[in-house]
Amino acid sequence: MSTHTQSVSTAREDLTENEVVLRVTGLDVDIRTPKGVLRAVNNVSFEARAGRTLALLGESGCGKSMTAKAVAGLLDPVADVTGGTVVLNGTDLAALSPKQRLKYAGPELGIVFQDALTALNPVYTVGTQLSEAFRIHQKLSAKAAKVKAIELMRHVGIPEPESRVDSFPHQFSGGMRQRILIAMAVALNPRLLIADEPTTALDVTVQAQIMKLLRDLRTESHLAVVLITHDLALVAEEADTVAVMYAGNVVETGPVREVFGSPKHPYTRGLLDSVPADVGRGADLNSIAGSPPELHRIPEGCVYQSRCPLVQDVCRAIRPALEAEGAGRTVACHFALTTANKELDHV
Amino acid sequence: MLTFLRRRILSSALPLLVVILGVFALARLTGNPASLYLPLNATEQMRADFTEKNGLDNPIWVQMAEYFGGVLRLDFGESLRTGESAAAMALRAFPATLQLAGTTMLLAVVLAVIVGSWAALKPNGIADRISSFISMAAASVPDFWLAIMGIWVFAITLGWLPTSGVGGLDAWVLPILTLLLRPFGVLVQIVRGAMVSSLSEPYIKLARSKGASEFRVVTRHALRNAAAPALTVAGDLAVGLVNGAVVVESIFGWPGIGKLMIDSILQRDFAVLQAAVLLTAISIFILNILIDLGYAGLDARVRPTGKPRKASKTGKATAAPAKERKLHVQTTP
Ligand SMILES: Nc1ncnc2c1ncn2[C@@H]1O[C@H](COP(=O)(O)OP(=O)(O)OP(=O)(O)O)[C@@H](O)[C@H]1O
Ligand code: SF4
Ligand SMILES: [Mg+2]
Numbered sequence A: 001m002s003t004h005t006q007s008v009s010t011a012r013e014d015l016t017e018n019e020v021v022l023r024v025t026g027l028d029v030d031i032r033t034p035k036g037v038l039r040a041v042n043n044v045s046f047e048a049r050a051g052r053t054l055a056l057l058g059e060s061g062c063g064k065s066m067t068a069k070a071v072a073g074l075l076d077p078v079a080d081v082t083g084g085t086v087v088l089n090g091t092d093l094a095a096l097s098p099k100q101r102l103k104y105a106g107p108e109l110g111i112v113f114q115d116a117l118t119a120l121n122p123v124y125t126v127g128t129q130l131s132e133a134f135r136i137h138q139k140l141s142a143k144a145a146k147v148k149a150i151e152l153m154r155h156v157g158i159p160e161p162e163s164r165v166d167s168f169p170h171q172f173s174g175g176m177r178q179r180i181l182i183a184m185a186v187a188l189n190p191r192l193l194i195a196d197e198p199t200t201a202l203d204v205t206v207q208a209q210i211m212k213l214l215r216d217l218r219t220e221s222h223l224a225v226v227l228i229t230h231d232l233a234l235v236a237e238e239a240d241t242v243a244v245m246y247a248g249n250v251v252e253t254g255p256v257r258e259v260f261g262s263p264k265h266p267y268t269r270g271l272l273d274s275v276p277a278d279v280g281r282g283a284d285l286n287s288i289a290g291s292p293p294e295l296h297r298i299p300e301g302c303v304y305q306s307r308c309p310l311v312q313d314v315c316r317a318i319r320p321a322l323e324a325e326g327a328g329r330t331v332a333c334h335f336a337l338t339t340a341n342k343e344l345d346h347v
Numbered sequence B: 001m002l003t004f005l006r007r008r009i010l011s012s013a014l015p016l017l018v019v020i021l022g023v024f025a026l027a028r029l030t031g032n033p034a035s036l037y038l039p040l041n042a043t044e045q046m047r048a049d050f051t052e053k054n055g056l057d058n059p060i061w062v063q064m065a066e067y068f069g070g071v072l073r074l075d076f077g078e079s080l081r082t083g084e085s086a087a088a089m090a091l092r093a094f095p096a097t098l099q100l101a102g103t104t105m106l107l108a109v110v111l112a113v114i115v116g117s118w119a120a121l122k123p124n125g126i127a128d129r130i131s132s133f134i135s136m137a138a139a140s141v142p143d144f145w146l147a148i149m150g151i152w153v154f155a156i157t158l159g160w161l162p163t164s165g166v167g168g169l170d171a172w173v174l175p176i177l178t179l180l181l182r183p184f185g186v187l188v189q190i191v192r193g194a195m196v197s198s199l200s201e202p203y204i205k206l207a208r209s210k211g212a213s214e215f216r217v218v219t220r221h222a223l224r225n226a227a228a229p230a231l232t233v234a235g236d237l238a239v240g241l242v243n244g245a246v247v248v249e250s251i252f253g254w255p256g257i258g259k260l261m262i263d264s265i266l267q268r269d270f271a272v273l274q275a276a277v278l279l280t281a282i283s284i285f286i287l288n289i290l291i292d293l294g295y296a297g298l299d300a301r302v303r304p305t306g307k308p309r310k311a312s313k314t315g316k317a318t319a320a321p322a323k324e325r326k327l328h329v330q331t332t333p
Helices: A064-072 A126-137 A142-155 A174-186 A204-221 A232-238 A256-261 A266-273 A313-317 B002-029 B044-053 B060-072 B086-121 B126-140 B143-157 B170-199 B202-209 B214-252 B257-266 B270-298 B315-331
Strands: A020-033 A036-049 A053-057 A079-088 A109-112 A192-196 A224-229 A241-246 A249-255
Touching (some): A020 A064, A020 A224, A036 A241, A053 A232, A126 A142, A142 A174, A174 A192, A174 A204, A174 B202, A204 A232, B002 B270, B086 B270, B126 B170, B143 B214, B202 B214, B214 B257
Parallel strands (some): A053 A224
Antiparallel strands (some): A241 A249
16 A cells, blocks of 8 residues: 655665663653642653654553643643653754744654644645645745655655645545654654554554554665553554553553563553453453552552452552563563563563 | 535525514514604605515515515615615625624634733642633623723723724724633633643643653644634634624724614614624524534644544534533533
8 A cells, every 4th residue: 555666765874773762761751630749650651762663552541642642742721741851863852942842843853743634724725734844834925835745755655746735634534644744744844753552543453554564664764653542452563662551550562562561560560461362252351450550549558459360568658660571571560470470471 | 625615505594584474573563663763753664665665565475575686696786875785785895894803702712812821830729719710701691782882981981992883903992802811811711711622631741751841742743732722712703792792883983794784673774784784694504504614623633534423413513512412511610
């Protein structure tokens, strides 16, 4: 479907594969609510590398989208970054004013939002909306920007871009709209692409096409991809590294193969156990009992204590820090599991 | 496009007919013009002659049939007062009303867009509270009271402005202010509501993710989407201005169609009244078509095509989404 004959984005000269593009350190996000200030993202750290995919994995409500929006500087008015740094290619975005950030939005960082399929502006043609990035950042004329928009549409595999460029969003299918949104995010050849649940609203065949498009874009331009999802299988297939989130905190990070092969945090372990591996269909899922704590009831010590089978007194008193646990891996647990006490291989 | 126009004309024909018949019948309830046009000591014979000469002795349906026969030949009768063609009198008065209403609407829209957008940027902020107070007050002051107070304060007491007439620019101030306040007040609320809701739509965040400046986000993305509901309400308000014009034109002696209507009612000048009402109805009809076209121009999803999209039986249906939105935005506090 997607033919990349006319390549728009090419590898950036200034990027070498596997170089760290984004380093998030100790990120805190607070939400102001009528009930008081809630900590939606707490002390989150991870890094994304050129030409690699980092998966942010976690259940609904654990703060994945909030983290993504904080990195992109596009939080809702009620939410604020209250701590930490977001270093993109040497610049701490969190320290910039909203106005200063504008010049990074597009050329350095592209984002595909979770509600993407309804995110296009209904009153403008997709051509106009694709042109906008070129109009704003490269000050191109409407005509020149439209030529770029057509190229971009062809690049992300939209058939007959010359005629489709003047169509309105409602005239496109969900999969095509997602392609357009991805095209918008990569229009200016950024270093980093954040894709928040890019396939959740699509049917299975389209999901595969969209993931292939993201892979192709990543490979050809050394893009660092942050893939946000709650889908373990997708992480296993697409990501190089994973950061597992729970109740606003990162509880485990590392290469996907190793984390899924030998999870060290009881939550990661529980997640993997809830997936039927070789078990036949219809078998009971070994899902984690209980549910994550609500934001205003996050306990003192470990965030996972209410559901953890290994919980001890120390867990209730002291929150475990995210600490190095073997090569390239980190875990936040007082009793990080050792390879010895796990018996299932889930990958 | 042609289908759309034909549908609109067909669906408007019946209401138009009802209006004309209604005015025709109601006007005749005000009494026989003979008592106004003949001297007090006129004889029965003179009255009968007058009545017969003007066809007022016929049963009302015969009068109607004659009237419609005339309308089909574009003959709208003559003024009892001046003997002049009623149509000519209505057409002559029309531009004055159009100028007054047009200027008022333009000012109301421009001011409301500025104030409403400014208020929407920070819901419940200081600007929002101030504009909410001003617009509520503006929308609820009765126009006749305002006109009288305006004349009293600015024309009589202070002597800054003329009490009436059409002279220079200063003659425009009081009529426009009087007519302006209500549409302005209502539109501020509508624009504010529509802007608050469009500013929270996902496409705003999408625009920001492309590095769009705050100004660009507000004008290109939010306002452009808020324009459709605002347009629908502005259209209704423009129609309402015609009513306001009747009052304001009479009070300020503005020689427009509203004053002509009042004068012809007072003088039982039926033909002129009918011509004025018909002209007003036709211009409202045209205005509604323009609103629908503008609405379709603003939003590709409701663009009228040959084949009706959704359940659009009449052209009116194209404006339906806006009406729904309007209700929605009005409930926003
Ligand atoms: N405007 C808001 N006001 C109050 N709480 C909010 C607001 N937005 C988000 N939250 C809360 O912040 C937490 C994190 O939300 P976030 O959208 O980041 O979750 P998520 O991990 O992306 O979940 P999902 O998989 O459902 O998208 C959730 O508990 C959510 O209820
Ligand atoms: S710190 Fe304690 S409660 Fe938390 S995950 Fe580890 S063992 Fe469980
Ligand atoms: Mg989310």
